[in-house]
Amino acid sequence: MNRTDGADPEGAVRAWRGLADTSVLLDGFHAVKHALRFDARVPVALTSDRPAVLALADELAPDVKDALDELLTQVPDDRLRALVPRLHPTAMAALAVRPSRAANLEALRRPSRSAPVVVLDDPRNLGNAGAVIRLAAGFGATGVVTTGTLDPWHPTVVRGGAGLHFATAVERVEVADLPPGPVFALDAEGDDIRGLKLPDDAVLAFGSERSGLSAALRERADHLVSLPMRPQVSSYNLATSVGMALFHWSAGRPPGPEA
Numbered sequence: 639m640n641r642t643d644g645a646d647p648e649g650a651v652r653a654w655r656g657l658a659d660t661s662v663l664l665d666g667f668h669a670v671k672h673a674l675r676f677d678a679r680v681p682v683a684l685t686s687d688r689p690a691v692l693a694l695a696d697e698l699a700p701d702v703k704d705a706l707d708e709l710l711t712q713v714p715d716d717r718l719r720a721l722v723p724r725l726h727p728t729a730m731a732a733l734a735v736r737p738s739r740a741a742n743l744e745a746l747r748r749p750s751r752s753a754p755v756v757v758l759d760d761p762r763n764l765g766n767a768g769a770v771i772r773l774a775a776g777f778g779a780t781g782v783v784t785t786g787t788l789d790p791w792h793p794t795v796v797r798g799g800a801g802l803h804f805a806t807a808v809e810r811v812e813v814a815d816l817p818p819g820p821v822f823a824l825d826a827e828g829d830d831i832r833g834l835k836l837p838d839d840a841v842l843a844f845g846s847e848r849s850g851l852s853a854a855l856r857e858r859a860d861h862l863v864s865l866p867m868r869p870q871v872s873s874y875n876l877a878t879s880v881g882m883a884l885f886h887w888s889a890g891r892p893p894g895p896e897a
């Protein structure tokens with residue numbers, strides 16, 4: 639019997655309601671695809687168009703098609719929209735279990751890390767934070783930590799991260815509790831990054847969109863580093879800066895399938 643025959647829309651909707659407040663919303667096909675690829679636990683996935691989602695999996699992500707076939711329950715469109723008001727155009731959503739903070743902190747604090755940790759010091763823009771998590775996942779960074787009040791697991795950040803919160807360790811910490819490793823703080827007044835090799839255990843810190851690096855982060859920094867920028871340009875966008883710094887780190891490593 640395939641999953642469509644055995645599906646229980648009422649049971650799936652009940653499961654959704656029971657889990658929604660404590661789970662991570664995966665919004666649309668690409669977020670669910672990424673989460674499954676990086677071993678997220680996904681207890682419930684709903685769609686109003688199962689054949690279309692499975693066809694998309696055939697076309698774009700055959701590696702997750704069997705998992706989706708097993709997971710996806712078809713529900714009427716109005717029921718789905720009542721649960722997920724801003725439904726993604728791919729007409730699907732899922733709930734995932736948030737990884738344990740203890741496990742993430744352990745990964746972030748591992749002494750011999752093989753890839754940097756990105757620190758966002760008091761970021762304000764949820765979209766920027768999501769874009770940074772996507773970059774960190776793409777480059778194989780150990781994780782992204784934020785200081786300040788922004789929740790890096792806020793649904794808008796998860797949406798911006800395209801489900802890639804499960805591919806890197808994402809947590810909020812205090813500046814005093816940053817992961818170990820030399821801190822390279824990015825600031826337009828620092829030394830030119832092109833003269834430096836960033837070590838694999840680097841902690842790459844970036845300032846807030848509005849006010850740059852905090853006094854506490856500057857105090858904790860071992861190096862102040864700048865990205866090349868023409869005079870009269872004040873600064874780059876936060877996520878763009880993270881992308882350039884991670885690219886600089888990766889360019890100092892041998893080419894290969896891993897970032």
Ligand SMILES: C[S@@+](CC[C@H](N)C(=O)[O-])C[C@H]1O[C@@H](n2cnc3c(N)ncnc32)[C@H](O)[C@@H]1O
Binds near residue numbers: 827843846875
């Ligand atoms: C939008 S900028 C912040 C601008 C802010 N007005 C300031 O005074 O720094 C956000 C962050 O991106 C990084 N950044 C932007 N442009 C940079 C540059 N040219 N060199 C190094 N870091 C840069 C810094 O970490 C900065 O704190």
